[in-house]
Amino acid sequence: DVVMTQTPVSLSVAIGQPASISCKSSQSLVHSDGKTYLNWLLQRPGQSPKRLIYLVSKLDSGIPDRFSGSGSETDFTLKISRVEADDLGVYYCLQGTHFPYTFGAGTKLELK
Amino acid sequence: QVQLKESGPGLVQPSQTLSLTCTVSGFSLTSNSVHWVRQPPGKGLEWMGGIWGDGSTDYNSALKSRLSISRDTSKSQVFLKMNSLQTDDTAIYFCTHGSYWGQGVMVTVSS
Numbered sequence: 001d002v003v004m005t006q007t008p009v010s011l012s013v014a015i016g017q018p019a020s021i022s023c024k025s026s027q028s029l030v031h032s033d034g035k036t037y038l039n040w041l042l043q044r045p046g047q048s049p050k051r052l053i054y055l056v057s058k059l060d061s062g063i064p065d066r067f068s069g070s071g072s073e074t075d076f077t078l079k080i081s082r083v084e085a086d087d088l089g090v091y092y093c094l095q096g097t098h099f100p101y102t103f104g105a106g107t108k109l110e111l112k
Numbered sequence: 113q114v115q116l117k118e119s120g121p122g123l124v125q126p127s128q129t130l131s132l133t134c135t136v137s138g139f140s141l142t143s144n145s146v147h148w149v150r151q152p153p154g155k156g157l158e159w160m161g162g163i164w165g166d167g168s169t170d171y172n173s174a175l176k177s178r179l180s181i182s183r184d185t186s187k188s189q190v191f192l193k194m195n196s197l198q199t200d201d202t203a204i205y206f207c208t209h210g211s212y213w214g215q216g217v218m219v220t221v222s223s
Contacts, residue, residue, distance in 0.1 A: 001173075041157075043157075048206060048213040048214065048215055048216055049149075049157065049206070049208075049213055050211075050213065051210070051211040051213075054210075054211070060211045061211070092156070092157055094157075094159075099170050099172075099173075100159055100170075100171075100172040100173060100174070101147075101159040101172075102159065103156055103157040103158070103159065104156075105156050106156050106157075
């Protein structure tokens with residue numbers, strides 16, 4: 001199975017400051033169709049996960065452009081340009097290239 | 113709009129079979145996939161498996177021997193059945209399609 005390693009485990013950020021989360025995969029996430037199926041999700045406390053980004057860098061509908069995704073092959077990053085209170089929760093990366101699909105262990109974003 | 117809603121028993125006895133239903137609206141099961149993901153209390157997410165628009169299925173190899181996913185397109189429902197449940201199967205079970213997730217259903221395995 002593809003192992004998704006997320007760092008840091010937790011992140012304490014002041015409102016208005018930037019944040020960055022890394023996700024590294026144990027093998028390339030480039031699919032045979034040429035696409036890279038790397039997603040980022042946010043799970044707020046007590047809620048279902050919500051997808052923010054798919055195909056490495058495409059924002060889902062309604063997701064503010066404070067969020068951005070980048071990376072390739074095995075190395076991916078989620079960046080928040082200016083953290084807002086609504087951004088708090090646990091962020092997960094998810095690879096959908098290889099079966100079984102696998103998640104990172106999560107990064108908890110907290111307020112400083 | 114797209115919605116998914118899980119339903120099923122909140123409590124299952126050890127060694128018994130779990131049956132969950134995901135009722136969807138806003139999209140067709142014949143041309144879209146639905147996946148099941150679970151989350152033990154206080155832990156991370158695990159992809160269990162999915163059913164594709166053509167009816168084919170894929171499963172997490174760790175669960176494959178116990179898991180079955182099927183659907184009834186006329187009712188817009190996707191089903192999960194997992195047998196031989198143990199206490200470590202206690203989790204919130206979600207169904208998901210693309211960027212959409214259900215609210216989840218908490219399943220506790222206990223006698």
